[in-house]
Amino acid sequence: DQQVKQNSPSLSVQEGRISILNCDYTNSMFDYFLWYKKYPAEGPTFLISISSIKDKNEDGRFTVFLNKSAKHLSLHIVPSQPGDSAVYFCAASVDFNKFYFGSGTKLNVKP
Amino acid sequence: GAGVSQSPRYKVAKRGQDVALRCDPISGHVSLFWYQQALGQGPEFLTYFQNEAQLDKSGLPSDRFFAERPEGSVSTLKIQRTQQEDSAVYLCASSHFRGRAYNEQFFGPGTRLTVL
Numbered sequence: 001d002q003q004v005k006q007n008s009p010s011l012s013v014q015e016g017r018i019s020i021l022n023c024d025y026t027n028s029m030f031d032y033f034l035w036y037k038k039y040p041a042e043g044p045t046f047l048i049s050i051s052s053i054k055d056k057n058e059d060g061r062f063t064v065f066l067n068k069s070a071k072h073l074s075l076h077i078v079p080s081q082p083g084d085s086a087v088y089f090c091a092a093s094v095d096f097n098k099f100y101f102g103s104g105t106k107l108n109v110k111p
Numbered sequence: 112g113a114g115v116s117q118s119p120r121y122k123v124a125k126r127g128q129d130v131a132l133r134c135d136p137i138s139g140h141v142s143l144f145w146y147q148q149a150l151g152q153g154p155e156f157l158t159y160f161q162n163e164a165q166l167d168k169s170g171l172p173s174d175r176f177f178a179e180r181p182e183g184s185v186s187t188l189k190i191q192r193t194q195q196e197d198s199a200v201y202l203c204a205s206s207h208f209r210g211r212a213y214n215e216q217f218f219g220p221g222t223r224l225t226v227l
Contacts, residue, residue, distance in 0.1 A: 004153075036218075043115070043202055043218025044154070089153050097142070098167060099216075101153030 003027045004092050006102035013109050019077040021105050023090035026071065030092040034099070035064060035075045038087045047088075048075070080109045113137070115219035117203050123225045124193045132188045132222045136205030143186050144216060145178055146202040154202050160186060161208060193226045200224075 005024045013019045021035075031052040036044035050057040050064045050073075057064050063076045073090055087106050091099045116135045124130050136143050142161055146154035147170075156170040162183035171178070175194075180186040190197055200223050204216040 006153075009151075041220060043204070043220050045218065046215045091153075096214075097144075097159050098156050098169075099154075101146075101155070103151065103153045 002103075003030075004090060004100045004102040006090060006105050008105050009103070010106040010108070013080045013107065015082055015109055015111050016079045019075075019080045019084065019107055019109065021075040021077075021088050021090075021107065023073040023075075023102050024071060025073065025092050025100075027092070027094070027100075028068075028071065029094050030100075032093045032096060033064070033066060033073050034091045034093075035062075036089045036091060036101075037084075038089065038104070044089055077107075080107075082109050082111050085109045115203055115205055115217050117201075117219040117222050119222060120220065121223050121225075123227065125227055126193060126195060128193050128226075129189065129191045130193055130224060132190075132201050132224070134186045134188070134203030134205075134219060136184065136186070136203070137217055138184075139207070140205035140217075141183075141208040142206045142214070142216075143180060144204040144206075145186070145188050146204065147172075148200040148202055148221070150199070157188070157201075190224075193224075195226050198224055198226045 034049040035047040038044040087104045091101045093099045145157040148154045158168040158178045160180045175191045177189045200221040202221045204218045206214040206216045
């Protein structure tokens with residue numbers, strides 16, 4: 001039973017445009033959400049996070065939006081750059097020590 | 112500084128063999144996590160240590176899986192009598208611990224286990 005879902009396995013975007021990656025979750029007890037970025041043959045690296053008491057968190061080109069009523073999380077990257085091409089995972093936690101990951105979305109930013 | 116390292120990076124085992132996967136966390140990191148990532152999936156939680164104490168092992172899929180961190184630093188994930196469904200990338204992550212708050216997990220590159 002997957003508690004965190006990323007329904008789009010891949011996304012292709014032109015350089016300079018906005019990338020929007022989506023994530024849905026089922027557990028209303030989740031109180032912390034994160035996005036990780038993963039390059040081939042490397043472990044995931046932390047990108048940005050949001051607490052359930054907020055609906056938006058911004059860090060440079062990256063913004064995460066949280067819609068608790070819809071149990072939906074999204075990551076916006078603007079402007080997208082070719083170096084952003086990677087697999088993006090969303091993750092959620094109840095107690096900060098056990099994280100549930102989605103299956104990932106492979107982003108390809110075309111020059 | 113050095114990040115999280117894992118060894119071996121690749122392991123091929125015959126079905127029924129025992130394997131041991133090693134994780135060297137970032138020095139001083141109290142928390143250590145093991146994840147299993149099957150092909151095309153996201154990481155799935157296996158177990159969590161705080162220092163040498165294994166506080167959560169609810170994600171270990173069977174009693175063939177065993178993890179230890181005897182001195183609160185290096186950790187070993189052991190899989191006994193490997194099966195083909197154990198084929199996956201095993202990721203280790205470590206973090207500081209400062210009470211009930213999120214502390215970034217730093218991931219190692221993973222060990223890719225293939226069971227023939």
